[in-house]
Amino acid sequence: MSRPAPWRLSPDSYPKLEVKQTRFQDLDTMGHLNNVAYAALFEDARVRMNQQLGRVNRGKMAEGTFRAVVAQNVINYLAEGSFPEDVEIALGIGRIGNRSFEMLAAMFQSGKCIATCDTTIVMTDPKGESLPAEFVTRLEGMRVKGDLQG
Template sequence: MPRPAAWRLSPDAYPVREQVQTRYQDLDTNGHLNNVAFAALFETSRVRMNRALGMWEKVDGFRAVVARNEINYLAEGSFPDPVEIAIGIGRIGNRSWEMLAAMFQNGHPIATCDTVIVMTAPAGETLPAALRERLEELGISGNQVP
C-alpha cells in the first residue's frame, strides 16, 4: 500500500474535526486499538456528518448507502487517549459522493478512511440540489482531491 498523499495526513486539510473517545473494549490482545475499533470510530464521525447533512431526514424517498469503505492503517492507536477524526467530502458524482477522513492520536496520523456513499432512491434521479450544495460546502480544502 502506498503511503497516503501528504495533505491527507494534516487535520487542517479537512473542514470538520472532532474528538472521539476510545474505549477499553477497543483493545486487542496486543494492547492497541483493533481494526474493528478503527472502523467504528470512523463510522461515528461519518454518521455524525451525515446527520448534519440531513441524511436522517425522510425527504422525498431519498436513500443512500455505503458502497465502499477502505481503511489504511498507518500506526497503532491506544487507550485511553481519544482520537481526533478529521473528515470532509471528496469527489461528488451524479448519484454518489466520497467521504474522506483521517484519524489522529496525540497529534500523529494513525489511519485514513475513504468511503463512497451511493444514492439508491429515488431511482434514475441525481443528487438533490440542496444536498449537493451542502456536500460542496464540506469539500476538502484546496480541492486537493485528485
C-alpha cells in the first residue's frame, strides 16, 4: 500500500475529531496497540459519525433510514500506538456515489498520524433507489478538506 497523501496526515483536513481512550487490553505481546484495537477504535468513530448523520440512534438503525453495509474497510498502519495515551480520530466523508459513500479517517497519537482508515459503505435497501437527497446533503456538510483526486 502506498503512503497516504500528505493532507490525510493532518487532523485539520477532517471536519470531525474524537478523543478515544486506549486500554491495556489493546496491547499485543510487543507492547503496542494491536491491529484489532485500531479497527475497533475506527469502528467506534464511524458509528458515532453515523449517529451524527442521523443513520443510527442509540445503537440501532434510526427509524425511516436506509439499510447499508460496510463493503470495504482498509486500514493503513503507519506507526506503533501505545497505552495509556489517548488517540484522536479525525473523520470525514470522501467520495459520494449514488448508493454508496466513503468515510475517511486518520488516527493520531502525540500529534503524529499512526493510521488511516478508508471505509466504503453501500446502501442495500431499498433496492433500486439512490441515497436520500437529504442524507447526501448531510454527507456533503462533512466532506474532508483534502484533494480527493490525488
